Amino acid sequence: SHPDLYFALRGAGQVNFGIVTSFTYETIPLPNPAGLWDANKMYSFDKAPELIQSWHTVQTESLPKDLDIGGFNVYGYVQPYDSWFVVDRYVHTAHADASSWPEIFAPFEKIDAVPDTTHISVRPHSNITAEIAAITPPGMRNIYATFTHFPSVELTTKLLEIFQEEVAPIKAVEDILPCLLLQPLAQNSVALMSKNGGNALGLKSSDGTLVILSIAWSWKNAADDAVVFAAYHKFFERAEAAAKEMGLWHRYKYANYAEASQDVWAGYGEESLERLRKVQREVDPKGVFVKGGLGGAGFKLNVKEV
Secondary structure, three states, rough: OOOOHHHHHHHHHHOOOOOOOOOOOOOOOOOOOOOOEEEEEEEEEEHHHHEEEEEEEHHHHHHOOOOOOOEEEEEEEEEEEEEEEEEEEEEEOOOOOOOOOOOHHHHHOOOOOOOOOOOHHHHHHHHHHHHHHHOOOOOOOOEEEEEEOOOOHHHHHHHHHHHHHHHHOOOOOOOOOEEEEEEEEEEHHHEEEEHOOOOOOOOOOOHHHHHEEEOOOOOEOOHHHHHHHHHHHHHHHHHHHHHHHHHOOEEOOOOOOEEEEEEOOHHHHHHHHHHHHHHHHHHOOOOOEEEOOOOOOOOOOOOOOO
């Protein structure tokens, strides 16, 4: 009944327009009532080149053909072992056999994992979410940040090189766990966003599949904040510069993964951003949900008028 507000909330909510008190969802029945096929594997870092190539194939060839797949690719330094590892998660909504792999993920099945680190099951998504949440217990310092790029073996290889170089000076920080995550944003998903009037993100299916890069770093002591944040800023400065130099950088920054200093709104495009600011002023004329207002935390579209 309020199409402009509905458009705005789909992608730019972030407490910019008010408080949503209820949702009505259109649900999609799972092909397998038992849940999702879910697998995770840990690899030694020497497998990175093979994994990069396999993920590139998924991003550029598999995703447009198979709408039932998901997952992500994580590179990280594990301090207790003073070693680098790769951890991947593979999800399929239709494959029902926990004793086999979907054809689309067959290349990953063949890559040798660290012994006793391969786990496959068919289970509800809530179980998977709880397991992932347990990996990041409360009580730690954390930083997240993100940018988006087009798929490229060469770029991913370069990003890992930069990542290792910028993490090297903070490897001795107490309980440091720096991870680099790569998640595909499928062209099919972007195309479906146009349903019911579209959303505010400014993404186009004509861009093809994109890759959302994010970091998830945790450490123990506030005294180490400055050195960790300095490493983060150096990594992102170099990483985005490399993507731009190769012509593979994309303006979109996924707000849920963004760090406070990042310019999320620039990724929406000027036309979408101006529409959002107009809607915000119309639905919140008193400026309650703007920077400087009562609900002024987070990424804000407008500033409190004095």
